[in-house]
Amino acid sequence: MTELVHNSVLLKEAVDSLGIRSNEIYVDATFGRGGYTFEMLKNINQGHVISLDLDEAAISFGKQRFNSEIKTNRLILLKSNYGQIKDAVSSAGFNSVSGIVFDLGVSSPQFDDPERGFSYRFDGPLDMRMDQKQDLTAYDVINTYSAEELKKVFQKYGNAPVPYKVANAIVKSRSRRSIKTTLELVKIIEDSLPEPVKRKKGHPSKKFFQAIRIEVNNELDSLKDGLRQSLEILKVGGIISVVTFQPLEDRLVSKTFRRLAQYKSYPKGIPIIPEDVKPQLEIVQKKAITPTEAELTNNHRAHSARLRVAKKIRKISFR
Numbered sequence: 001m002t003e004l005v006h007n008s009v010l011l012k013e014a015v016d017s018l019g020i021r022s023n024e025i026y027v028d029a030t031f032g033r034g035g036y037t038f039e040m041l042k043n044i045n046q047g048h049v050i051s052l053d054l055d056e057a058a059i060s061f062g063k064q065r066f067n068s069e070i071k072t073n074r075l076i077l078l079k080s081n082y083g084q085i086k087d088a089v090s091s092a093g094f095n096s097v098s099g100i101v102f103d104l105g106v107s108s109p110q111f112d113d114p115e116r117g118f119s120y121r122f123d124g125p126l127d128m129r130m131d132q133k134q135d136l137t138a139y140d141v142i143n144t145y146s147a148e149e150l151k152k153v154f155q156k157y158g159n160a161p162v163p164y165k166v167a168n169a170i171v172k173s174r175s176r177r178s179i180k181t182t183l184e185l186v187k188i189i190e191d192s193l194p195e196p197v198k199r200k201k202g203h204p205s206k207k208f209f210q211a212i213r214i215e216v217n218n219e220l221d222s223l224k225d226g227l228r229q230s231l232e233i234l235k236v237g238g239i240i241s242v243v244t245f246q247p248l249e250d251r252l253v254s255k256t257f258r259r260l261a262q263y264k265s266y267p268k269g270i271p272i273i274p275e276d277v278k279p280q281l282e283i284v285q286k287k288a289i290t291p292t293e294a295e296l297t298n299n300h301r302a303h304s305a306r307l308r309v310a311k312k313i314r315k316i317s318f319r
Ligand SMILES: C[S@@+](CC[C@H](N)C(=O)[O-])C[C@H]1O[C@@H](n2cnc3c(N)ncnc32)[C@H](O)[C@@H]1O
Pocket: 006, 007, 008, 009, 029, 030, 031, 032, 033, 034, 035, 036, 037, 052, 053, 054, 055, 058, 080, 081, 082, 083, 103, 104, 105, 106, 107, 130, 222
């Protein structure tokens, strides 16, 4: 049965990091079931929270849950990709905001609904789209990508073991008949993995499913665009906070933050340091914030979570 509840990860840490002031504008870039939005709204009086999600089901749920906050315009809930956060914020009537939070990945209701095809635990269609209106599905990736393309996806986005074996097994299997369901794919993966790999910790299909999901939703490009645009529309003094669940995302966030938190090179010996070479971001905490023992015990989704927080200290433009 579909679980409607999403147990938010690093909720207090992420929302507190924004230092919300009651009459300013904040963005929740990944609304989900509104756990973060709810906490953010507690601190908003004259200001607004703009919340985005790509998933139609998340938006319809949010429209019901936050009916009164939407009516009074304290909450502006939009179906949008955070890769287009600038346009979304501008469609809400604003061009800058005081804080932005991302809580990446899949929500529990998405993961636990077999029809969405995200999980290797339930049988369902090979779908995996966050945005149900998008054309590309996991079915297309599995049934039309060449063995070489599949291998690259498994390697690049999943760091998956023996990617070529699994890619070849998929191509062989689909030459007999197309692969339609999650559990058909799980079987193909399991049958092609060597015993020692299967005995390792974690579900043998996990890395492959993660890789396919990242490919279907073009997750890393959206995140890259989302981060850049967020840094542009953030006011000087504003905070960006990002919760990630896997190393590829975390590396992208930490690299982006670190690069902007450094001095750019400039000719040594000049009397005044030019403004445009000075750091544009300040990293608020050097090490990523991770869940407490208590949260880890109560929420299995929290295990790989890492929160990174940065403050904008100078104008940023990527153009
Ligand atoms: C982990 S959940 C967020 C949970 C939320 N913080 C809460 O407490 O309820 C991630 C959400 O981000 C959404 N999402 C994923 N990629 C997105 C994108 N590119 N643009 C907008 N939303 C996206 C998913 O649909 C999902 O609902």
